[in-house]
Amino acid sequence: MTGPHRGTGPRPGRARGAVLGSPIAHSLSPILHRTAYAGLGLGDWSYDAIECAEGDLATLMESLGPEWAGLSLTMPLKRAVLPLLDTVSDLAVEVGGANTVVFRDGARHGENTDVYGIVQTLAEAGVAAPSAATILGGGATAASALAALREMGLAEVTLVVRNASRAGETLDVAERLGVAVAVRTLDGFDRSGVDGDLVISTLPSGAADGFAHEIAAALPDKGALFDVVYSPWPTALARAVRDRGGAVIGGFPMLLHQAVKQVELMTGRADVPVEAMRAAGEAEIARRAAQE
Template sequence: MTATTADAPGTPGAEASVLEVWGDPIAHSLSPRLHAAAYRELGWAWQYGRRRVAADEFAAEIAGLGLAYRGLSITFPLKAEAFAAATRLDETSVLTGAANTLVLRGGERLGFNTDVDGLVADLTEQGVAGLAEARIVGAGATATSALVALARLGADRVEVLARRPEAAAPLVGLGERLGVGISVATLLGSDGGPVPLTLSTLPGGAELPADAAARLAGDGGLLYDVVYGHWPTVLADAWQRAGAPAVDGRGMLLQQAVRQIRAFATGEVTEPLPREQDVVAVMRSALMED
């Protein structure tokens, strides 16, 4: 069932005010810095921390949360677990089969996927427009969000590169529903030709043969790597060596966090925050801190 404004968890001053980001690993996460900056600017007495949670621990951890918890940000590798734990889901979560946000309201868990619109917003800021084709590296949960984002940006042809081509089968099915033609190849076997955008969804620290990375950099256009804690990645290093543009995922992190905070405040990701431009500005400054 789709979450609506009627499902809002209450006003920002409500008792439930504890929030966390969950993932494994999680120590590198910049989400606490982003959220803390936003809450200070808004004058909300919310607390935001981080918790390392493995996939097989997720159910027990969420069952043990007390009433003080307002919501959770969910990162790798827990987005499928969050999707399964939600009692209601927004349309983007249903489409992708992944949730990166859970709003906790009594016995309910409202699930959202803010990665998609966060990625669309930052790619637009990067000057990506009128996109017809692109390349995705990786075939996990984030690749699903990347595909939906590319479709919303106008792409109708996407090449997916995966270590195991069979892992890309769900992306092929999703592409059919979105009206996007999907071709699949291994990381060493791309033959899709030049593209204006390569979107890497590989986890930080993922290994990739240097020759494969160099070949992709040669015709991959702008590299948008969702990683931000392990920079430069193997792909980013190859792009830089080739003199090609490469950006990390901090902008996506910022934009999806803005939408998470909207959901935590009202239960709706499309309702802007009070003085949202000011909030975004302090969050952006927080990302630049050493």
């Protein structure tokens, strides 16, 4: 495994990309990537959503021809893909998952753009230097959040999980990152459960509902919540924080910015149309919400 793959400049000609996962039909990635290709003038490029369970990943990757530029991966494929790659960026090794595969020069290169997505989202919202932070959840997104907070200058983070016995992999990530972690559980949550002026919730939709008011009350004045859920929105936690005057950041910007970095890696282009992708993604979210 080597360091980050820098690419070899813009990729010429027709190429394919896709997002893999199971279930995958709900993914916004095709909307975002196709909008980017259109804005970049890559009319011959295509991007699809492919249903792929963990056990089918190796066979699927073996079947891909030279026209493939890259893949986006959802959990649990982010971890399962690592042994199938030729090189993996240092960051993807540290967080234990690659959400991006770039095919170039006959090799498979693994990257993690989730961390970039979190950092960009927080910076865009004006949360560039939290004094301290609390992460809710202990899965793959929590691992990326740990790496993002390290990039933002934090060496200590509080991790609040539903079951402490399931936080092992995330604690291993923290050790590789050199971040000290204090683990607490949601059971019996009170005001002492939140440290700092930033809470990042990586919990699935609905998982924090029962603790929403306690978490909101624990945030200091001018504190911020970043909830990685983007649909349905707002979550009960987001509403509770907003009702108390706190800043609330939804999950869509993270999805957007990690996709922007994926497009850069797969195409070799730096002029990715971020705002066109944002508008397309927000329109699709609104369309789906109207149908529910």
